[in-house]
Amino acid sequence: MTVSKSRGHVVISTEECKGCELCIEACPADVLILSDKFNTHGYHTSAYKGQGCTGCGICFYACPEPGAITVFKRWDQMTEMADCPHCGGEYKVYSTEDEPHLLICTNCMKPIKDSQ
Numbered sequence: 727m728t729v730s731k732s733r734g735h736v737v738i739s740t741e742e743c744k745g746c747e748l749c750i751e752a753c754p755a756d757v758l759i760l761s762d763k764f765n766t767h768g769y770h771t772s773a774y775k776g777q778g779c780t781g782c783g784i785c786f787y788a789c790p791e792p793g794a795i796t797v798f799k800r801w802d803q804m805t806e807m808a809d810c811p812h813c814g815g816e817y818k819v820y821s822t823e824d825e826p827h828l829l830i831c832t833n834c835m836k837p838i839k840d841s842q
C-alpha cells in the first residue's frame with residue numbers, strides 16, 4: 727500500500743455510494759474523481775486520487791448517503807501499520823478522538839485491535 731503524506735485521507739464505501747458526484751464538485755482540493763468501475767448496484771462511484779486530501783470534511787457534508795464517505799484528519803501524523811485480520815492487507819491504522827483506544831483498518835474500516 728502506498729502511504730500518502732497528505733494531511734487528510736478519504737475512504738469511499740463503494741457499496742454506499744450512488745455516484746451523484748456532489749462530493750467531487752464540492753472538494754476544494756480536486757482530489758476526488760468518478761471511477762470507471764461499477765458497484766454492485768450499477769453505479770459509477772466516487773474515488774480518491776490518492777494524494778492531496780486536506781481532511782477538510784467538505785465532501786462528507788456534501789454527501790447525501792450516510793456511511794459513504796469517511797474522512798481521516800491528521801493522516802500525516804498516523805504512522806502505525808498493521809496486518810488487518812479482516813481484509814488481509816497491511817494498512818494504516820487510525821484511532822478516533824471519540825474512541826482513542828480503538829484502532830481501525832483504514833481500508834475496510836473494521837476494528838483491528840483494542841489497546842485498552
Ligand code: SF4
Pocket residue numbers: 734735736752753754755756757758778779780781782783784785786797
Ligand atoms: S476531506 Fe476535503 S480535501 Fe479531502 S476529499 Fe474531502 S473535500 Fe476533498
Ligand code: SF4
Pocket residue numbers: 738742743744745746747748749750771772788789790791794795
Ligand atoms: S456525494 Fe456520496 S453518493 Fe455522491 S458520489 Fe460522492 S460519495 Fe457517492
